Amino acid sequence: MSRKIFTAIWGAALAVFLASLVFIMGISYNYFTGVQMKQLHAETALAAQGVSLCGKDYFTGLSTGDYRVTWVGADGTVLFDTEADASRMENHLEREEIREALETGTGEARRYSPTLADRQLYAAQRLPDGTVLRLSVVQLALWSLVLGFAQPICLVALLALVLSFLLASRLTKKIVAPINAIDPDNPMKYYERDEYREVEPLLRRIAAQQAQLRRDRAEIERASLIRQEFTANVSHELKTPLHAISGYAELLESGLAKPEDVKPFAGKIRAESGRMTKLVEDIIDLTRLDAGGEDYVFESCDLLRIAENAVDSLETEAAGASVTLALKGVSAPMQGVPQLLHSIVYNLCDNAIKYNRPGGRVDITVTPEDGAVVLTVSDTGVGIPKDSQSRIFERFYRVDKSRSKAVGGTGLGLSIVKHAALIQKADMRVESEPGEGSTFTVTFPEK
Ligand code: ADP
Numbered sequence: 451m452s453r454k455i456f457t458a459i460w461g462a463a464l465a466v467f468l469a470s471l472v473f474i475m476g477i478s479y480n481y482f483t484g485v486q487m488k489q490l491h492a493e494t495a496l497a498a499q500g501v502s503l504c505g506k507d508y509f510t511g512l513s514t515g516d517y518r519v520t521w522v523g524a525d526g527t528v529l530f531d532t533e534a535d536a537s538r539m540e541n542h543l544e545r546e547e548i549r550e551a552l553e554t555g556t557g558e559a560r561r562y563s564p565t566l567a568d569r570q571l572y573a574a575q576r577l578p579d580g581t582v583l584r585l586s587v588v589q590l591a592l593w594s595l596v597l598g599f600a601q602p603i604c605l606v607a608l609l610a611l612v613l614s615f616l617l618a619s620r621l622t623k624k625i626v627a628p629i630n631a632i633d634p635d636n637p638m639k640y641y642e643r644d645e646y647r648e649v650e651p652l653l654r655r656i657a658a659q660q661a662q663l664r665r666d667r668a669e670i671e672r673a674s675l676i677r678q679e680f681t682a683n684v685s686h687e688l689k690t691p692l693h694a695i696s697g698y699a700e701l702l703e704s705g706l707a708k709p710e711d712v713k714p715f716a717g718k719i720r721a722e723s724g725r726m727t728k729l730v731e732d733i734i735d736l737t738r739l740d741a742g743g744e745d746y747v748f749e750s751c752d753l754l755r756i757a758e759n760a761v762d763s764l765e766t767e768a769a770g771a772s773v774t775l776a777l778k779g780v781s782a783p784m785q786g787v788p789q790l791l792h793s794i795v796y797n798l799c800d801n802a803i804k805y806n807r808p809g810g811r812v813d814i815t816v817t818p819e820d821g822a823v824v825l826t827v828s829d830t831g832v833g834i835p836k837d838s839q840s841r842i843f844e845r846f847y848r849v850d851k852s853r854s855k856a857v858g859g860t861g862l863g864l865s866i867v868k869h870a871a872l873i874q875k876a877d878m879r880v881e882s883e884p885g886e887g888s889t890f891t892v893t894f895p896e897k
Contacts, residue, residue, distance in 0.1 A: 456622040463614035471603065478599075479592050483571070486590060487558060490573040493517065494556075494585040498575040501583050506530060517585050522548055524580035542584075547574040551582045560589060635660065683846045687729055687860070691722040698722075725858060732862040735793065736845070739869035746787040746873060753782040753791060753823050753894070754816045760795040761814060764803060772808040773829075775799065779816030782823040785897040790870040795825065797863040798890050802829035804857040805888075821896030826889055833884035842880070843868040867892075 497519060500508045506529070509519070514532050521530040526543025528536040542548050550557025551574035559572045568591070574584040596603070628645045637653040637660070640646040646653065698715045701707045707715055738745075761777045768775045795814070802812040810830040817824045834842060838849045846861035848854040854861060871878045875895050882888035 452622050452626050455625055456618050459621050460614055460618035463618060464611070467607070467610045467614065471607075475592070475596060475599075479590075479595055482590055482595060483560075486587065487560075487571055487573065490517075490571055490585055490587055491556065491558070491575075494573040494575045494583060497585060498577055498583045501581075502577045502579070517587050520584045520586070522574075522582045522584060524552070524582075529581065545572070545584075547572040547584060548582050550574070551576045551584075552580075557582075632656075680845055683861075684729075684733060687846065688726060691726045691729075694722045695719050695726075725860075728858065729860045729862070732860045732866060735866050736862055736869065739866065739873065746790060748785050748787055750783060751786050751788045751791065753784055753786070753795075753825060754779050755781075756788060756791045757795045757814055757816050757825070760792055760799060764796070764799050767800070768803050768812065771803050771806060772810075773803050773806045774811045775803070775814070776811065777814045777816075779814075780818065782816050782818045784823045784894055786874055786894065787870075790874060794867050794870050794874075794876075794892060795827070797867045798825075798827040798892075801859075801863055802827050802831065802888070802890075804859060805829070805853070806831035810887075819893075823894040825892045825894070828887060828889040830887040833886050833888055834880070834882040835884050839880055839882060843878075 497508075501521060506521075509521075509530055509532070512519075512532070517532075519530075519532045520528060520542070522542045523529050526541040526548065528539040528542055530536050531539060543552075545559070546561075547557035547559040550559075555576050557572075557574040560569065561572075562569055569589040570586045571589050572584055572586045574582050576582050629649060632640060632646075632649075632653070634656055637656040640653055641650060698719050702712060702715055757777055757779070761775050764775060799812060799814060806812065806829050812827065812829045815824075815826045817826075832850075832853075834849055838847075841847045842849065843864045845865045848859065848861050853859075868878060871892055877893045877895075879891045879893075880888060881891075
């Protein structure tokens with residue numbers, strides 16, 4: 451970047467210098483031509499005086515140097531010329547400077563001489579006898595002016611080169627220094643400072659990106675912490691049934707168990723392995739949901755149908771707990787992932803049975819509402835204390851750990867429901883009064 455800035459400044463300085471040089475040369479050339487013309491007029495006036503006093507004799511032995519002198523009669527015939535034979539020269543009446551001198555007394559012109567290739571300056575003056583004396587000289591050519599100035603121009607150019615080099619490197623350093631001094635971790639402290647006004651958009655972007663990075667880092671740390679916690683919880687949850695299983699198996703193996711204990715021990719082993727299977731199934735479900743749910747395919751389905759299936763598969767469990775299950779509702783067509791919808795209804799109803807009391811009820815309703823579909827699951831169970839209501843969706847969170855274990859809970863059911871609802875973009879709410887029961891409401895948005 452420094453190199454580019456330096457080249458730009460140096461280039462600009464040199465370009466300005468060259469342009470000024472050309473401009474000054476142009477002006478000087480005009481000025482010198484003016485001076486040359488003035489001189490020519492003065493010489494003409496002197497020569498005119500000489501001719502009017504001495505007539506043609508004035509020219510005898512006259513050395514005119516670079517000047518050409520022409521004497522023209524009042525009718526335009528050339529009477530004398532220092533460079534050509536006057537008798538062979540054409541009539542000069544039409545020459546601009548002659549005509550002007552005849553009319554006003556003096557005249558001038560600049561043009562290419564038809565006889566000589568150079569640009570000529572002409573000055574003419576009328577004599578008292580009506581004839582005209584004209585002096586001409588080669589106009590100083592531009593290149594000869596440049597040549598004449600060559601030495602000072604070279605000197606000035608060298609000076610300009612060195613000066614602009616120094617200026618460009620100083621300016622480059624001055625421009626780049628504040629940018630190099632920016633502390634990218636704290637770009638906000640440069641806001642409103644004069645030397646940073648132009649780079650403020652850049653500073654703001656750096657600040658925004660820093661903030662984004664900090665957020666991302668916090669998010670990654672949080673996710674990693676959650677994963678660590680989850681792994682620790684899973685290991686702990688698996689260890690308990692495994693210990694129980696290996697304990698009962700050891701007793702059976704050693705032959706210490708009484709024959710009448712064999713059956714209940716085998717039953718305990720079966721129950722514990724069932725609990726493990728449920729836990730592993732829930733973990734598999736949750737891991738799949740965690741992956742972002744991209745492999746879930748949305749299709750047209752009817753939530754009432756899905757709820758009927760879920761309720762059917764829970765009838766035996768409800769009967770075992772002496773709880774009445776009642777589903778009410780009308781057909782509710784919607785877009786969804788049947789597997790997720792089933793998991794939502796199943797887990798909510800399963801909890802409503804598990805945390806109920808004998809003789810209690812579970813009421814399930816499915817209602818289409820302005821394009822949306824609302825599912826409610828209410829029970830007459832133990833209810834959930836207010837301060838736990840926001841935590842029950844956390845993994846492995848249980849209000850009453852021993853009760854959850856006793857009814858075969860894994861602590862993951864509501865996390866699965868929350869995740870599935872998230873993928874369905876559904877809204878979840880819980881209302882509960884301890885001792886009276888709970889109502890879970892899931893609103894599936896309009897498709
Ligand atoms: P679990 O496998 O323990 O049931 P969940 O994630 O399904 O795990 O539920 C978390 C906790 O929320 C449960 O342990 C229970 O304490 C409480 N809970 C869930 N549903 C109900 C309900 N319908 N009535 C009372 N408590 C409930």
